[in-house]
Amino acid sequence: xxxxxxxxxxxxxxxxxxxxxxxxxxxxxxxxxxxxxxxxxxxxxxxxxxxxxxxxxxxxxxxxxxxxxxxxxxxxxxxxxxxxxxxxxxxxxxxxxxxxx
Numbered sequence: 797x798x799x800x801x802x803x804x805x806x807x808x809x810x811x812x813x814x815x816x817x818x819x820x821x822x823x824x825x826x827x828x829x830x831x832x833x834x835x836x837x838x839x840x841x842x843x844x845x846x847x848x849x850x851x852x853x854x855x856x857x858x859x860x861x862x863x864x865x866x867x868x869x870x871x872x873x874x875x876x877x878x879x880x881x882x883x884x885x886x887x888x889x890x891x892x893x894x895x896x897x
Contacts, residue, residue, distance in 0.1 A: 824878075831882045835889035844886035850879055 803809045838844065854872055861871035 828882075831885060832889070835886040838886065838890055839894075841887040841890045841894070844883045844890060853879065 797815065798808055798812055800809075800812070803812060835844070854875060857871050857875045858868040861868040
């Protein structure tokens with residue numbers, strides 16, 4: 797592992813980006829496991845979309861981004877996309893389960 801300042805070549809940077817991407821995928825997979833569990837707990841597809849909860853998450857993401865010197869608008873965009881995907885996933889799982897009952 798090299799810090800950004802330790803990277804001397806494009807290949808060094810690409811290697812580290814690939815390493816970080818691998819960690820991000822593992823974290824997204826872990827997060828998705830929790831989303832899947834939430835879908836199993838919820839009983840109504842409408843529960844998947846909770847505007848108040850979404851805004852709370854977005855505020856936390858924006859604050860954490862600022863603390864890490866990351867553009868908070870970019871972080872918000874990424875999380876809104878992730879949340880939209882999760883909401884649709886949960887709705888689909890819940891609706892499918894209810895149709896089988």
